[in-house]
Amino acid sequence: MTTPKVKVKGKFWPYVRPLIWEKAQELYQMERAKTMGEDFKGITATKKELREGGYFYLAKLIVLRSLWRERRGFPTLEEEEAHALQEQTATKNSLLPFKNRRPLNIKRKEGEKKNA
Numbered sequence: 001m002t003t004p005k006v007k008v009k010g011k012f013w014p015y016v017r018p019l020i021w022e023k024a025q026e027l028y029q030m031e032r033a034k035t036m037g038e039d040f041k042g043i044t045a046t047k048k049e050l051r052e053g054g055y056f057y058l059a060k061l062i063v064l065r066s067l068w069r070e071r072r073g074f075p076t077l078e079e080e081e082a083h084a085l086q087e088q089t090a091t092k093n094s095l096l097p098f099k100n101r102r103p104l105n106i107k108r109k110e111g112e113k114k115n116a
Helices: 013-039 047-052 055-072 077-093
Strands: none
Touching (some): 013 047, 055 077
């Protein structure tokens, strides 16, 4: 006798797939709202439209990247953007906004003089 095969449900993709579809729909809505202006009605797209428009692929990249960052203990993209915004306002308000932006790992050619 053979035992019936039961489809084993995973832990990762069943959790991630709805997040991807939700993000794809969000990207679609944002794009439509931007292009249609005040005529935007909030129409939801079908899964086929989301795949054909490239929204699914882009959402997949965003969701997987954010999950990877979250599991590694890195700040999320939203937290990074907020931090960058805080740094920008801090440099605008500081007395000395000029910083030496020159990279430290520049290799000089042999005949070139140092400016130090």
